[in-house]
Amino acid sequence: MSNLAILPIIIPMLAGIIVAFTNKNVKITRFLSKLFSIISLLIVAYVAYTVFTNDSIILETGDWAAPYGIIIVADQLSILLVLTTNIIAATAAFYAPHSLSLKQETHYYYTFFFLLISGVSGAFLTGDLFNLFVFFEVLLMASYALIVLGGDKIQLRESVKYVLINLFSSMLFVTAVALLYGVVGTVNMAHIAERVAEVEQKGILTTIGILLFFVFGTKAALFPLYYWLPRPYIVPNPVVSALFGALLTKVGIYSILRVFSLIFVYKMEITHEAFIWIAGLSMLFGVIGALSTNNIKLIIAYNIIPAIGFIIMGIGIFNQDSLTGSIYYLIHDMIIKSALFLLVGVIAYVAGTSDLRRMKGLIHHYPILGWLLFISAFILAGIPPFSGFIGKLLLLRGALSADEIIITIIALLSSLLILYSVMKIFIRGFWGEKDESHMSKKVSAGLLIPIICLLAISVFLGIGAQFVYPAIDGIAEYLLDPQIYIDSVLKE
């Protein structure tokens, strides 16, 4: 029964190994990767169903009791994120054959893709701080390979920067875990939480907490640590960009959510108060970045930063509404960011350029593409009744009930500017006179169907909020009481 918790990690890993052997025959590889991503999605959906109807599933590997062995914890928050990850992975598996070149596919794209999914699922599911580092490395290793796949001049140049910044923050992560181990003598998250609670987070513990925040903030691209993000994210193939934009920064933000709702919750006037300011600055600077450029891929990449700002704002305010809003926004943002990255990938492909100044009148040739972009801009900015609206409404309600007026104003202003930054693509690229030079390229249905699926899920998250909201509200309640997690893991 408890073995269910490890399936979301094992299946993609096995799939990655199997498709490495069929690498020579690209047709079989494509078929297998679609098959495995669907199988993985179905199994994760079953595990999620079990977790939501019964209780958290906890796997103690090798039958070592909780604080001593390695544990995998599938609670409601982590399994929901793993489910979202698998939905994105499945759409990416269907999009990939139409987007990648044959050379990229035969250079083990699918293997690294599955290893990335395995690492991301592992990072969400682990209940051990050191294993979080290990899974971070698994997913980063896969991402290093994916980002450089193809080996263009510009890709190589940007990936060096990407590898360096991640290597630096990983080493700080190890140091922070070591320091924490030196103080509390354990790396099991529930056990750490228990011991930190006993001394009410005295002295150096807050410092270690902030060091961990610095590490996760670098991975999640928060202000002022976001400078590395936009350019490496636009150089690989759109499907890789979509995976990165949807998953990698979100693992960082999940780690912040987990660590600062479970372990470091006793000095909120220092840590969580700072999060609110960092959130405001992330929103402003991210949006300024998105407005500053004419490169459509860069616009979307910059839009990751304000979204991270919204999520961290909810964690900073830390009440029922704001945490529900944060989780809702996290799920929403994972789906819509992958859809947008895939979409601008198609637009850049048909226009032959990602420079907004060199495209016009695309709506005459590609009406479906235009309207998809229009809808996704609305979803992203949070126009009712779409999913961004529900998340933002809850976040703002939480902010107002905590009397955080300034951050509310910044959030509303930046929402407006986010809408403008994406609408700019629609207005400049799709309006205007017919341009015959765009006629030549056909958009295959294989590129559009995954995007439509993602947008449909996103629309459902907004319109069907009454079905989704109670579950997420329950997760927020669960996060506000760290004792539930500690008891479920340590079984006292």
Place this chain on the structure above:
Amino acid sequence: MEYIILILAGILFATAIYNILQKQLLRIIIGTVLLSHGAHLVILTMGKLKRGNPPILDESVTNYTDPLPQALILTSIVISFGITSLLLVLSYRTAKENNTDNMEEMRGESNE
């Protein structure tokens, strides 16, 4: 003994950061290697430096060595070893393709 090792780790961190802030790609990589050495020393020190004690906690054993930092350090060494080799290959290819190993010349433009 712990203090000396921690100061050594601090010196390694400082030299690592100095090297990472250089422009030449190879120096930056050496910086990251030194950084990982510093981090590993910190892990080792956190389990207290002792000699000659068994890593087993038993009722008859009063003085034992904590085995967990060794396990953590081994994992961490393997990972940083792997990443360093990847980084070396990546930098070599990058320097060859871009005809420079100077980070200052690897900024790029807005629309590529």
